[in-house]
C-alpha cells in the first residue's frame with residue numbers, strides 16, 4: 001500500500017523536513033560519506049520486500065510547489081532495477097527537484113515514493129539505500145583520494161582489511177589507483193568526478209543518483225566518461241538515475257529516458273522509441289531535429305490519411321496511436337530531416353516541388369534549407385562517398401517524403 005501525502009503538508013513531514021535540512025544543510029551533506037556511515041540503518045525496513053521488487057524506484061503523482069512555481073506537477077514514473085534511467089529536460093523543468101526528493105533532501109507536497117518496494121517518504125536521507133554524485137564533486141579537501149573513498153566504510157567501523165579491499169577494488173574499477181595518495185586540490189575535474197563516483201559506489205547503494213555529473217567537464221572528457229559510466233553501471237548492476245539537459249548524452253547512455261517539461265513527464269521510453277515515435281511536438285523537437293507543421297484532416301483510407309499542410313497535400317501512414325489523433329481535424333505533423341530525400345526517393349512517396357535556399361556541407365552530412373510553397377523544410381543527406389548531389393542555392397528540386405516517415409503529434 002502506498003503512503004501518499006495528500007493536500008496540505010502534514011506536521012510530521014514538515015518537522016521531518018526541518019530536521020532533515022538542519023541535519024544535512026547542503027548537497028554536500030547527502031553525498032558526504034557521513035551519510036553512508038550508518039549503513040546498517042540504510043537497509044530498507046522490509047528487506048524481503050525490497051529483494052522481490054523488480055522496481056528500484058516508484059514515483060506516484062509527486063507534486064512540489066515553490067511559491068507560484070510548480071516544480072513538479074504530478075510526476076508518476078517507475079525505474080526498473082538495474083537500469084540506466086535518465087531524467088532529461090530543459091533548465092527549470094523539475095529534474096533536480098525530483099532527484100532531491102528521491103534522495104531525501106526535499107519532500108513533495110503530495111504523492112508517493114517507494115525505493116526497492118519500501119515506502120521512502122517517511123525515511124530521512126541517510127536511511128534511504130541511495131547515494132548521490134553531484135556536479136560539484138563534494139570531496140573532503142583535507143583527505144587523500146583513498147581516504148575520501150574509505151571514509152564512509154570507516155564510519156561504519158568495518159574491519160580494516162575489509163576497508164582496504166573494498167577501497168582498492170573500487171579504485172581499480174574507476175581507474176584511479178595511481179591517484180590514491182593525492183588530495184582533491186591535486187586532481188583535474190575528470191579525476192575528481194571519478195573519485196566522487198568511487199566514493200558513492202563503495203557503499204554499494206541500491207540506487208545511484210547522478211546530478212549532471214559530467215556537466216563541468218570538457219566535451220572530449222565528457223564523451224570518455226559517458227562510456228565509462230555506462231560500462232561501470234552494467235558491471236555493477238546498480239540502478240542509475242541520471243539527470244541531464246544534454247539530449248545526446250541521454251540518448252547514448254540510457255536504457256530509458258523520461259523527457260520532462262514544466263514539471264511533468266512528457267514521454268517515457270527507450271532512446272529509439274523517443275526518436276522514432278515522439279508523442280508531442282516538444283519531444284519531437286527536443287530529441288533530435290524535426291520539421292513541424294500544422295495540418296488539416298482531408299480523408300482517411302485504411303491506415304493512411306490525407307492532410308492539407310503548408311507544403312501541400314501529404315499522405316501520412318498512421319501508427320496505431322495515430323488513428324485517434326487523425327480524427328481530430330486539426331493535426332500536428334513532424335518529419336525528421338534525414339527522412340526526406342532530394343535524390344529521387346521511392347515509389348509511393350509524397351512528391352513536392354521545392355527550391356534550394358541554403359547548402360551547408362558538414363563532412364559526414366550535407367544540410368539543406370529548402371522552401372516548398374511558403375513553407376521551409378530542413379533536409380539532411382548523408383555523404384556516403386557516392387557522387388555529390390550537386391545542388392546549389394536557387395536550384396529547383398523534387399522533394400520526396402515517404403508517408404511512413406511522417407508522424408502525428410499531440411499538442
Ligand code: ATP
Nearest residue numbers: 066069071089090091092093094095096097098245
Ligand atoms: P537545471 O537543469 O537548470 O538544474 P532543473 O530541471 O533541474 O533545472 P529544478 O532545479 O528542479 O529544475 O527547478 C524546477 C523549478 O523550481 C525552477 O523553476 C526553479 O527555479 C524552481 N525551484 C527549484 N528549487 C527552488 C527553491 N528552493 N526555491 C524556489 N524555487 C525553486
